[in-house]
Amino acid sequence: MQNILIIARRDLRAQFNSPVAYVVLGGSMLLLGVLVFWVPAVMGRYWELDRASVVPMFTYLPWLMSVFVIPAVTMRSMAAEKGSGTLELLITMPVRDSEVILGKYFAALAMVLVLLAASLIYPFAMFVWPWQLGALDWGPVGSGYLGCTLFSAAGVGIGMMLSSLTESEVMAFFMTLASLFVLYFIGSMVSLVPGGLGDAISFISFQSRYQSFAVGLIDSRAVIYFLSITVLCLLVAFRSLESRKWS
């Protein structure tokens, strides 16, 4: 346990020592602002909703996480270590392979959660201070953040897994981006595909799993789904790290 913390702390510090963290943090906040307040979309523009609601933000948050934040944060975690050879020094310390995986996973997740927490600035600024645009119902905000957290947990798991399969950060970035993009956006196809296939897609899709959280529902099946994906991906990452021994 102690080792997991030591590894996580080191990784997190490395993230903040590199410009990537700040680029991701600044870039995603800016993008989120633009998307929520300017760009019209399915949910309608924030200003046109005429309600004290941050649902539009929760529509865009997972989107932003899928194509930008999670790939950028997880790309380095395993791939860079393998590429530069630092993994050899880390693993030959008295640590378990599982501690390495978990340490790196929690560091990446923490980084993503910092970003999520930063997005709180928007509901706060709109409804608490400096503006009070109405009485915001904080219930759906809470469930939305819970959904985003679970979504991030699974997404970071996928990123870790893919990062552990390659030695190139760029490869890791694009593989994670593509996987999350597909997993999220097949949700939009559910209505187009009839019957069993549609059901299957809606079962797999991150979007259909996440949607209920955005509007204030906590769906236990979705909770279990996201957690299962996380565990599964971490197991694959662990196996992939172990496989160096036998290749």
Place this chain on the structure above:
Amino acid sequence: MSNDVMIYANDLSKTFGSFRALDKISFEVKCGEIVGFLGPNGAGKSTTMRILTCFISPTDGTARVNGHDVFDEPLQVRESLGYLPQRAPLYLEMSVYEYLKFAADLRHLDEAKFKTRARSVVEVCGLAQVLGKEIRHLSHGYRQRVGLAQALIHDPPILILDEPTSDLDPNEKTEFLDYLKQIGKERTVLLSTHNLAEVEASCARAIIVSRGRIVADGPLDEIRAKSGRVRYVVSVQESAPGVYRGKGAPPKKAEVEDVLSKVAGVKKVGDLPTDERAHVFELVSDQGVDLRPEVFQAVVENGWVLLELHRDAQTLEDVFRSLTIGDERRNRKLPPLGGAPQADDDDEDDEDDDEAAGAGGGGDALVAKGDRG
């Protein structure tokens, strides 16, 4: 296995696909020994070290470090050793101090112990000036020192160092080897290198691997004797700036060569490069007989002036080359057309130069001796 065996390897084999990187390697290293692990690139040195540090698993065979099996007790194995991988891969964005602290944390050193150990390794590895610097700004030599420092931070009984001196300058190398001798007194050190002079300077014993097998293992003297040949260098005056003290005229080169080749026991006579003042020859004979009296006698009988006569034991370099010569040829040979290309162990560096430079150095030294005469 007796108690003082710190590293024990028995029939270790490792295959990467169809490439056999290690083929039944067995050896033991006892407490307090500094053992040089030698071999050409791709011979299996790094692979062996990675097995001993539990980074990879052997395909076959067993290994124990400090009494712990590498397969069953990897954590205990790693606790008892300090490891410096090839090219010291460190986290570049960390400062030297942060890195040492990180290594100490993972090895569960408490704050007080870390302070004392850090002071000691910083002094020993010469890191005081760069402690606050980020590792990315350090030269390769300094990075290697940091790598060594992290391997020593927990005061391990066993050190495994994979080419620790490859990026050091000559002064640093000498310093490092002196230091190694000093710390090696109570520790067990396994050190891989290309540089044979380093082994001669710091190790009492060497293990030479070639193509995944051990081709020699023992004290350096024994290994040197392994080729079973002895070399003599004879230098006879050819002309003198002042008075020539020999009988008659100074000899011609062919005369000297002829006389030397007739000395009983001489297998081969070769001339060595020299200036016009002396003829210098190299004689090769079998081991066990000392030809120096005969050679001296032959020169005296002809009335020549002997400038120099000495017996050279085989250098480690010669033995190394004769034991591992096939590797180089194998590397240059293409597989038959249509056949699968040979898998390569890409873990090894391509630093053949060391070896070649060493051999050239030996030749120069010989010429210099001739000059002095």
